[in-house]
Amino acid sequence: MPFFSKCGITLDHIITGSGSSTMIDLVGEIFLNIGDEVVYCTPTYEAFPDMISDNGAVRVPVPLTADYKFDLDAMRAAITDKTKLAIIVNPNNPTGTCVSGAQIEAFIRGLPDHVIPVVDEAYIEFTNSDETYSMLKLINEGYDRPLIVLRTFSKIYGLAGLRVGYCIAPPEIIDEMNKIDQAWNMSKLSQAAAVEAMKDQDYIKMVKEKTILNRKYLVDGLRDLGCEVADSVTNFIYFRSPIEPKELVKIMNERYDILMSAFDDRSRVTCGLPEENKAFLSAMRGIISETTAEIISA
C-alpha cells in the first residue's frame, strides 16, 4: 500500500480493527492487569478512562496545562513502579490542542522500560506544522522499544460509519495484539473504501485547508463574544462561555437545531459549513446577550 511504504512501515507493524475504539479496548485487554496504573491527562477521550477501569487497572489522571495541553512533565512525575501504560492523545479530544512531536518523542524516550506509551493520533492529519509530527516517525526509524500509535479513518477521512482503525507498533507488540484480536473484524467493503480514501490525498488536503479557515472564523467569533477559547489544531473548538455548558447544549439543540457537547465548565463545538458556523455564532450572540440581560435585571 502506497501510504505505508511511504512511511517505511511494514505489514508486521500493523493491526487493523473496526475503529480505533476497538484498538483502544484491545490495548487494555492485552496489557492491563488488576492494579496496574495508567497515567494520562484529563479531560481527554473518554474511551481511555473506560478502558482502564474495564480491565481493573487504576486511573492516574493528571490535569492538562493551563493552556489545555497534555502536561507531559506532570505525567512523568506521576509514573511509579506500577505504571503500565502512559497515554497521550495528540491532538487531544475534547480540547483540540496539541503538543510538539519533539516533546512527545523526548517523553517516550525518557520512560522507564516497564511503561508502554500509547499515542492516539486520531486527529493528527488535521495538524499543519512541522512541529506536530506523528510518532510513526520513531517506528519508521526502527525504534524497537514498546510504543503503540493509534490511527483512524473516522476523522479527517470522514468514514466514521465504516469503522476503520489501525494500530502501528513494533512487531512484538503487534504479535501480542494478534493473539486475542478477532480475526474478521473489518468488512471487505470498509477495507476497500479506506484504501481508496487513502489514495485521494488531494481531498484530505482540501478538507484540511477548509477546516483551518472555518476554525479561524469560529475561534475569532467566539473570542469576540468574550469566550475563552483553546488553541485548536483540529476541526472542533473547546471554549468557556458565560452560559452553563449543559444549558448551552440544550438551548442550541432545542431552539437552533445545533449539536454540541458539554464538559464540566467548558463547551465543544465542531466546525461546520460556513453558513452553519455563521448561524452558530449568531445563536451564541443571542443567547449570551439574553443571559447577560437577565443577570443585569435580576
Ligand SMILES: *Cc1c(COP(=O)(O)O)cnc(C)c1O
Ligand atoms: C474519535 C476518536 C477515536 C475513535 O474513533 P473510531 O471511530 O473508533 O476510529 C479515538 N480516539 C480519539 C481521540 C477520537 O477522537
